[in-house]
Amino acid sequence: MKRLLICSALTAALAGCSMIPAYQRPALPVADSWPTGEAYETVPAQSGAAPLAWQSFFRDPQLRELIEVALENNRDLRVAVLNVAATSELYRIQRADGLPSLSANGSGSRTHTPAGLNGNTQSGINSQYSATLGVAWEIDLFGRVGSLQQQALEEYLATEAAQRGVQVSLIASVANSYLRWQANQALLQTTQDTLQTYEDSLRLTQRSFDVGIASTLELTQARTAVETARSSLAAYKRLVAQDRNALALLVGQRVSILPSAKIELGTDLLAELPVGLASDVLLQRPDIVQAEYALRGASANIGAARAAFFPSISLTANAGSASNQLSDLFQSGSEYWNFSPSISLPIFSAGRLQANLNYAELIRDVRVAEYEKSIQMAFSEVADGLAARGTYRDQVAAQQRLLSASEDYFQIAERRYRSGVDSYLILLDAQRQLFTARQQLINDRLNQLTSEVDLFRALGGSWGTQTNR
Incomplete structure (x- = not known):
């Protein structure tokens, strides 16, 4: 048994040959910097920015x-x-x-043999x-087992990166759902x-x-405005309820918190994102990390x-005790051992091995394209x-100025109508414009906030020192 262990150790020292191709990360198929132009802010370049946690x-x-829940x-x-x-x-x-x-094995057998088979007139037991x-061991001289181990490890790491991606997407989804709920409440x-x-x-x-004093037309117009607002009120009640249900699905339980009495969708709800980073910050995104591990x-x-394509060498050895009497099984002289190494060399496989190699190389090319x-x-x-x-900042600022102008327009139109200078149609137009301006400002603020959340998710949820190996 000692000789077997010594031979196994020497063979292990010879093992370790790997036929895995040397890995080189594909070059980034994008520009080194972000786009520039009228739609983009000019921000100073940043380096070594610390990761920004979602908290x-x-x-x-x-x-x-809600995110923690x-x-x-x-x-x-x-x-x-x-x-x-x-x-x-x-x-x-x-x-x-x-x-x-x-493995440890124990066995016993008793066989009754008829007299005719024993070659005499007496039967026997x-x-x-x-x-x-x-001991059984396949010696991995050519790295087949090691390659499969490496593949399993990369698959595990890819799944781990996928889990981080799900977490980042969940955080962004909860935030956007919460913001939509707040916006519809507003x-x-x-x-x-x-x-x-x-x-x-x-x-x-x-x-x-x-x-x-007022005409039938003016009275009808006033009623139309009321019913239009009531229709919108019912629609927003429905959206608020549906937003709450969507949030409960993401959170995994009933949402018990209530929106504040006065809802303000200000940009102070979110911290400032450092965006003056090189495009290689994307290498830390969980989905890209997952794609690289798959590659x-x-x-x-x-x-x-x-x-x-190369020989497969296996070592099998057994050592123990054997006897024809159970009471003598572990007595002196009953030692038993067996050493049976084997080697298997593929000679003809009808092209299966080559096809398998071609398939593996094609899958590698597919993973490169996916990466x-x-x-x-x-x-x-x-x-x-x-x-x-x-x-969005310019759009929200312009919409705020439009809302202020619409409020002035409504006040002036109301005074002129009450004093008999203008018709009710002008007052109704001012009311509708004010209502539309308020709605649009809320929607613009919502879009601005959700775009920041989406940018947070697009950057991978955090950035800074590169961690991908």
Whole structure:
């Protein structure tokens, strides 16, 4: 048995040859810097920016609370975590194939043989008992087992990166759903205020009609405005309820928090993102990390396919005790051992091995294309986010000025109508313009905030020192 262990150790020293192609990360199929132009802000270049955790990026306490609950209860994230654990076990299974397997075996048999088979006139009973310790090991001289282990490791790491991607997407989805809920709450509140204004105007118009001052047309127009606002009010009530249901699905439980009495979708809800970074920051995005691990795994599979062309060497040994009497099984002189090395060399496989190698190389090329496509998509998403950042601020500022002008227009139109200078049609137009301006400002602010959240997600949720190996 000692000789067997010594021979195994010497063979292990010879093992370790790998036929996995030398890995080189593909060049970035995008520009080194982000797009520039009228739609983009001019920001100074930054280097070594510290990663920005989501707790620091989202400043709203209620939103942070919802995200924390979602990270604990969301079922999609739970599935992703379980997938990581399952892939880890698969890697452990594959890793075990590279180590010797030990087994303890015990057996016994008693056989009755008829007299005719014994060659005499008497029958006989033969007994045989054994207790052995066996060792089996495939010597990985050409790296087939090691390549499969590397592939399993890369698959595990890819699944782990996928789990981080699900987490980042979940955080962004909860934030955007929360912001939409808040925006629709604000629109509902604005619609209620506008409906109150329309109803007040209808009452005044009704009194004017009753005394013969207002016309039937003006009264009808006032009623039309009221019913239009009531229709919008019902629509926003529905959207608020649906937003709450969508948020509950993401969070994984009933949403117990309530929106604040006065909702303000200000930019102070989010922290400032450092965007003056080189485009290679994308290499830290979980989906790109996942794609690169998949590419590494495909390269490892090529090594296993190459090694299949070479001999496979296995060592099998058993040592123990054997006797024809159970009472003598462990007595002196009953020692038993068996050493049976084997070698298998493929000679003819009808092209199967070559086809397997060709397939592995094609899959590697597919993974390269997928890796490059993921980088291009990430670059496009960040570029869109930067364009949104560079334009939404101007758009929101212009909409605020439009809202202020619409408020002045409404006040002037109301005074002129009450004094008999202008018709009710002008007042109604001023009311509708004011309502539309308020709605558009809320929507513009929502779009501005969600674009920042999308940019946070496009950057991978954090950035800074490169961690991808």
